[in-house]
Amino acid sequence: MTESHIIYMDNAATTPVRQEVVDAMIPYMRENFGNPSSLYDIAKINREAVALARSRVARALNAEDKEIYFTSCGTESDNWAIKGTAFANRDKGKHIITSAIEHHAVLYTCQWLEKQGFEVTYLPVDEFGMVNPKDVEAAIRPDTVLITIMFANNEIGTIQPIAEIGKIAREHNVLFHTDAVQAAGHVPIDVKAMNIDMLSISGHKFNGPKGTGVLYIGKRVKLDSLMHGGDQERKRRAGTENVAGIVGIGLALELSVKEMDATTKRLDALRKRLVDGLLTIPKSRLNGHPTKRLPNNVNVIFEYIEGESILLMLNRRGICASTGSACNSASLEPSHVLTACGIPHEVVHGSLRLTLGEMNTQEDVDIVIDAVKDIVQKLRNMSPLTPDELRKY
Amino acid sequence: MTESHIIYMDNAATTPVRQEVVDAMIPYMRENFGNPSSLYDIAKINREAVALARSRVARALNAEDKEIYFTSCGTESDNWAIKGTAFANRDKGKHIITSAIEHHAVLYTCQWLEKQGFEVTYLPVDEFGMVNPKDVEAAIRPDTVLITIMFANNEIGTIQPIAEIGKIAREHNVLFHTDAVQAAGHVPIDVKAMNIDMLSISGHKFNGPKGTGVLYIGKRVKLDSLMHGGDQERKRRAGTENVAGIVGIGLALELSVKEMDATTKRLDALRKRLVDGLLTIPKSRLNGHPTKRLPNNVNVIFEYIEGESILLMLNRRGICASTGSACNSASLEPSHVLTACGIPHEVVHGSLRLTLGEMNTQEDVDIVIDAVKDIVQKLRNMSPLTPDELRKY
């Protein structure tokens, strides 16, 4: 199947690496292959490439270079921030505050820490998937060592009131981590202004390479390593540097931030068209916040049908999308995000996530609207739950 | 500085990615970029690429496909194996056995676990850097949950009696992990015959990409995740798969194993020539085991001089090498491996490690011998420690 026949609308799952990023990475695979920690000249090229990438990331977040640590993915950054803070601050307390709609990289990490004797508060969200800063403040205890609330949700795109939460955390002198895997490169981030202590990023969500991540760690933060070993990354994240990957994530983030305004404008328009088109289908609704959401995220629910079936039919038409249905998850649990928003299980199964990206055009959007309309009707005709008035043959 | 003027003899630090491996990886960066967990067809290409890489690694180790887990580096594999086993078996015991000459990825992980209440025995080695299996057996306690002994040492190349240790571990029903980062692709490994339960690999040590690793986990092993989150890698190692990297490490390992006999023969001869040449320098000695060592490893000591100075002078002649001198380490500690072999601190400072690789020729070896001779003399002339009879002007 060639790319030209494909309409890829699953950019929240992953993105292709930009051509200029691929080009920038390749020289660091074979030609400039040295280990940045080595003393000889050929390693200097690698050391400098890593330093440049670091300052690119720092500028994108309004951080300092030495607050940027390269990791292997967003998951590692989340695990590191949360476990590292928990273990390093055991003497201070054992309580962590998070939300019910975090990515599993945060939720399962918290659950594992509970097994190690930590205590975790999972804050609820409203129907739009929004955490209430007042709830955060109310949950703070004397032994709270960490607040971790995601920047933007991967399923419904809702953007949290990060600056407000950061302010509260700072006032109460509690560390604040945010999983910005879906936000970085897509919406403006300022770790200083927002009082963020730690922030997770994953390269492949903004047209950088898979297997790359960043954890921003503010200067005041004390945390244990997750990767113990060599002296890399100021002795905080061991492991020979993935130089090509680091070059890739640095450049990709810089480019994404540079083009952010233009991209947002373009995607906002496409998204609006897509949402308007899909919501003409009866018994459909938009999930997530109507305005405070990622520019590229559309998440809709069609009652009486199941998401995996929608995806399979879209796939046959060359359209790539995603769903929160349990039937598409290895765990057979329906989306914890949609259920946390108060949507009943049976309806969650009918969710469809379309996330726009660089390759999508208005023509794509129109094709997708028509395809979804057709598929929803087909599946509703097949479903025993569909009310008669919605059946059309 | 172009590669053609460089003699790279630091292959234990890192290696260039083979051209055919680079070529195999590139299509998975932009063209076939899908997330292997996705349902649509374009993701199937990635899923199949990951599956192929997995079976290549499995075959290289005589493991089963489902015992192979991809990680982001050797360090992660070590951390995962050791912490994962420790936390998962807390009810069974809290004692770990390792050796004094492990890589820091193992040693510092063990030290961190000591802070969490675990107990660690660090076994000594003999003058050749060899662990005695009898010492392993004697150290086993009723509450021992893990033995972790490296396959081959990164500094001195000594190959440990892994099959013997594996046998002991199995007899005592203790899990056995081995850090095979320096061994994989260089010497034969058979996890079944050697009774290995877990084994760590790093891609960039055998002309695969940086930022890739493998942990082999035998079927009987129970261990916690290090990366909690998504359902990737049979729910044991979360994080979107680094498909290009996985393709790279799989192919690189397969090729290395296929060519192992020929490579070993070639490097053995070069190494012998190199050692013989260097040992004509007075007051020099070979570190590590005379015969049970990696085919590409040479580690020699020259008394009265310091390793970083040797490296700097070699560097100016385009020769890339490494040392165990404290002056070349960020921690300012001299090599714990050489000191564990009983070599006095002041002598450890004069160590030079040369590790051969695909690019090295006999001509390179002869150039290096001459360069080292010249440099050693130059530095000895400068050193206040040099006995008069060794000074030549």
Place this chain on the structure above:
Amino acid sequence: MDYSEKVMDHFENPRNQGILENPDGIGVEGNPQCGDIMKIYIKVADNRIADVKFQTFGCGAAIASSSMATEMIMGKTLEEAWDLSNKAVAQALDGLPPQKVHCSVLAEDAIHRAINDYRVKQGLEPWEEKPGHKKHCHESQ
């Protein structure tokens, strides 16, 4: 999801999909909270499945299993239809991914329900359903 071509064929071109007017038996299995529900309509003549139709809310495997199962019992005696196992359905589909095997169980159970519905309506004793089935939701893997 790595479905076989057979699964995809039955998913995209479902056999016997729809509603039977005046069925002799109806069986419903699954529940919408779990993401799959299957409804089987049968007509019986001479102790044989004279006609069968299904309606399914669910994933690709659920729809394909319904389609395949109905095709497999069409024309069979009730005893034969009863004996159709979920394994046979999965096999006929060239296999199902492990976490989707429960969809074939759903089909087997829905058929059992429909047959027993027919039997009860006929004043016959229902046949004994296999224990252990019935709970498909989040438990089948």
Place this chain on the structure above:
Amino acid sequence: MDYSEKVMDHFENPRNQGILENPDGIGVEGNPQCGDIMKIYIKVADNRIADVKFQTFGCGAAIASSSMATEMIMGKTLEEAWDLSNKAVAQALDGLPPQKVHCSVLAEDAIHRAINDYRVKQGLEPWEEKPGHKKHCHESQ
């Protein structure tokens, strides 16, 4: 190691390297276990450093610091030579990496030792060395 060009120049072309026959003062600092030891020989005339040579066992920074320090005190009065700080040496070398700063301390201390050795040999009271120096090994970072 990211050494400045100045460091590399002094490392590769060390000034004043060697032994002074019949020196007026000798100073040794460092110890081989730590990986660096510096030996400074001085000749003194009219209260000035008339000649100076060094021998160093150590890393690039240690050798370059010795070379630079000897060059900086050559011809200076003993008071001026005494006042040469490790910071001045490091600065003259266009800086040293953080973990290498102790090498310049070594040079300062070795010079102090040599001057005091001369003073004691002359029957003069030794000048008071700065406290806190002397321990370079694994403690300077």
